[in-house]
Amino acid sequence: MATQKEQLAKLVADMKALGDEIDARGDGLAAEEQVTLTKMANDVNVLVESIKATATASGTVDMASAFLADLAEAPVSEKAAPVVIDGIVDPQGMTLGEAFAKSPAFDEFVKQFRGNDGQIRSDNNVKSAGYNLPGFHAKDLITGGSATSAGALVETARLPGVTDLVPAREPRIRDLCTNITIGSDLFEYVRVTSKTNSAAGVSEATSSAVIDGTTVTDAIGGLKPESALAFEVVASPVETIAHWIPITRRAAADGSQIRGMIDAFLFSGLAEAEEDAILTGSGTSPELKGLMSYTLPTVGSAGTDIDAVVAAQATVRFARRTPTAMVVHPNDWFSSGFLLAKDLNDNYLLGDPRASIDQINQLWGLRVVVSEAMPENTAIVGDFSQAVVADREQASIYVTDSHADFFTRNILAILAEERLGFGVLDTSAFCTITAV
Numbered sequence: 088m089a090t091q092k093e094q095l096a097k098l099v100a101d102m103k104a105l106g107d108e109i110d111a112r113g114d115g116l117a118a119e120e121q122v123t124l125t126k127m128a129n130d131v132n133v134l135v136e137s138i139k140a141t142a143t144a145s146g147t148v149d150m151a152s153a154f155l156a157d158l159a160e161a162p163v164s165e166k167a168a169p170v171v172i173d174g175i176v177d178p179q180g181m182t183l184g185e186a187f188a189k190s191p192a193f194d195e196f197v198k199q200f201r202g203n204d205g206q207i208r209s210d211n212n213v214k215s216a217g218y219n220l221p222g223f224h225a226k227d228l229i230t231g232g233s234a235t236s237a238g239a240l241v242e243t244a245r246l247p248g249v250t251d252l253v254p255a256r257e258p259r260i261r262d263l264c265t266n267i268t269i270g271s272d273l274f275e276y277v278r279v280t281s282k283t284n285s286a287a288g289v290s291e292a293t294s295s296a297v298i299d300g301t302t303v304t305d306a307i308g309g310l311k312p313e314s315a316l317a318f319e320v321v322a323s324p325v326e327t328i329a330h331w332i333p334i335t336r337r338a339a340a341d342g343s344q345i346r347g348m349i350d351a352f353l354f355s356g357l358a359e360a361e362e363d364a365i366l367t368g369s370g371t372s373p374e375l376k377g378l379m380s381y382t383l384p385t386v387g388s389a390g391t392d393i394d395a396v397v398a399a400q401a402t403v404r405f406a407r408r409t410p411t412a413m414v415v416h417p418n419d420w421f422s423s424g425f426l427l428a429k430d431l432n433d434n435y436l437l438g439d440p441r442a443s444i445d446q447i448n449q450l451w452g453l454r455v456v457v458s459e460a461m462p463e464n465t466a467i468v469g470d471f472s473q474a475v476v477a478d479r480e481q482a483s484i485y486v487t488d489s490h491a492d493f494f495t496r497n498i499l500a501i502l503a504e505e506r507l508g509f510g511v512l513d514t515s516a517f518c519t520i521t522a523v
Contacts, residue, residue, distance in 0.1 A: 091141070095134040102127050249348065255355035258362040259456050263412050263471035266478065274323040274477040274508030285312035321510060325479045326373045328360050329504035336488070336497040346501075350484050353503030357482050362460045365476065365509055366414070366467075375509045378467060378474060384518045392424035392466075392520070393436065396451055399468035399518040406515035408470040412454040415466040420457045425450070469517030479506040 089097070102124065109120060232238050292309025332349055339346055363377075370376030384406075386398040396413060403410040420426060426447065428436040438447045448455040453468065461467070482505040488494045511517070 091134055091138050095131065095138065098127060098131055098134065102131070249344065255352070256359050256362075256459055258358040258458070258460075260362050260365055260414060260458055260460065260471075261358075261476055263414075263454075263456065264365070264474040264476045265472050266476045269325075269477045269479055269508065272325045272479065272506075274325055274479075274510060275320055276323075276475065276510055276512060277318055277320055278512050279316055280319050281315075281317040283315035285314045287312050323376065323477075323508045323510040324372060325477070325506050325508045326364075326375050327504060327506050328357055328364070329502060330356055330360075331500050331502040333493070334499050334501060336499055339499055349501055350503075353484065353501065354482055357503055357505055359460075361505070361507070362458065365474070366458070366460045367462065368509070375507070377509070378469075378511060378517060379462070379465075379519070381511050381514045381517075383467075383514055385521055386518060387521050391428065392419070393428060393450070395520045396453070396466070396468060399466075399520050400451060400453070402518040403469055403516060406513075408473065408513065408516035410453060410468050410516075410518075411471050412456055413450060413466055413468045414456045414458055414461050416461045416463045417457050417459060418463050419466065420455065464522055466520040467517060468520065470513075473512045473516035475510050475512060477508040477510070479508065481505060 105120070105124065105127075109115075231241060289311055290308040294308075330353065332353065334345065334349065364375040366377045367379050368375040368377035370380050384402050386395055386402060399413075400410050415425070423429075426435075426437055430436060437450065448457070482503060485502040485504065486499055487502075488497075488499050490498075490500045493500060
C-alpha cells in the first residue's frame with residue numbers, strides 16, 4: 088500500500104495533468120471537471136494535514152526520547168550524534184539556546200574572539216556572519232497601511248458633526264417688525280390716511296342763542312372747532328413660501344443626522360426667502376409686497392453716509408414716528424462709509440476697533456441690522472413697529488412618499504412650507520438712503 092507521501096505525489100501529478108489537458112483544449116472548464124478538481128483539492132488538503140500531524144507526532148516522540156535519555160544519564164557514546172544542519176545543531180530534545188551553543192558554527196564564530204590564553208577578547212574588525220536556523224523562515228511583514236495586514240484593524244478617526252461649506256444667512260429683519268397671527272387667507276388692516284387738527288383756543292360764550300351751524304364766525308363765542316380723521320382699509324394677500332428635497336427611505340432611517348440637517352436647511356431656506364420678501368418683494372402674487380416696493384421718502388448722501396443716516400432719522404421724526412433701526416448691506420456697512428470711516432488723524436469714527444462687532448452695531452441710537460437681503464448702495468431707516476408680519480401658517484415640515492413613483496422607489500419628499508402676509512401700516516415711518 089502506498090504511503091501518504093506517495094498518495095499526495097500521485098494526486099498532485101493527476102491534478103497537474105488534468106489542468107494541462109484543460110488548458111490545451113482551450114474550451115473552458117466543464118461542470119464535471121470542476122467537480123473532479125474540487126474533490127482532488129479537498130483530498131490534497133486532507134493528505135497534507137495528515138502528513139503534518141504525523142510529522143509533529145514523530146518529532147514529539149523524538150524529543151521525549153532524548154529527554155528520557157538525559158534523565159537516565161546515558162553515556163555519551165549511547166546518545167545519538169547531534170544532527171547538524173548548515174552549521175547549527177538540530178534542536179531535537181534541547182532548547183534553542185542549547186542547540187545554538189553546541190553548534191559548530193557558534194564555536195567557529197567564538198574562536199575569532201579567543202586569544203592565545205583562551206579568553207574571550209574584543210575585536211572591532213570582526214564581521215558577524217549570517218546563519219540559518221532550521222524551522223525558522225522569513226514571514227510577511229505586518230504593516231499598518233495595508234488593509235490585508237494590521238491596517239485592517241485601524242479605525243478611521245472622524246470628527247463628530249458636519250462642516251457646512253454653505254452656511255445659512257442669519258435673518259433678523261423679522262425680529263424688528265410687529266408679528267401677529269391671523270386666521271384668514273387675506274390680511275387686512277385699517278390705517279389713517281389724513282388728520283385734520285383744528286384744535287384752538289375758544290372764547291367764552293356771550294349768548295345762549297342757538298348758533299346757525301352754517302355760520303363760520305363765532306359772533307357770540309363758545310363754538311368749538313371740529314377736527315377730522317380719514318381711514319382706509321388695506322388688503323395684503325397671504326402668500327405661500329415653500330421648498331422640498333427628496334431623500335431615500337434608507338438614508339432617512341440609517342443616517343441619524345441627515346433628517347435633522349435637512350429640516351434645519353429647509354427651515355433656514357424659508358427664513359431667507361421670507362426676509363427677501365419683507366424687504367424687496369414685488370407685490371405681484373405669489374410674492375409679498377416688501378418695504379422697498381412701497382413709495383417711501385428718500386434722502387441722499389449729501390455729506391457722508393453717517394450724515395445721511397441723521398437726515399433719514401430727521402425725515403422719519405418729521406412724520407412723527409420714532410425710528411428704531413437701520414438695515415444695510417454688509418458691503419456698505421463694513422466699508423469706509425461706516426465702520427472704516429476715519430477722521431483726519433486716522434481715528435475710527437464709529438468706535439474702538441477692539442470692541443466686538445455687536446457692540447459697534449449701533450449708530451445714532453439705531454440698531455443696525457446687516458443683511459444680504461438689502462440691496463447694495465441703499466439703506467433703510469425707520470420705525471419697524473409699523474411693518475407687520477402676519478402668520479397664517481407658521482413654518483412646518485411635511486414628509487410623504489405620495490409623489491410620482493416615490494412609493495415604489497422608497498423615496499421620501501420632505502417639504503417645508505409657511506403662509507404669511509406682510510403690510511406697512513405707515514409708509515412715512517420709513518426713509519431710504521441712496522448712494523451709500
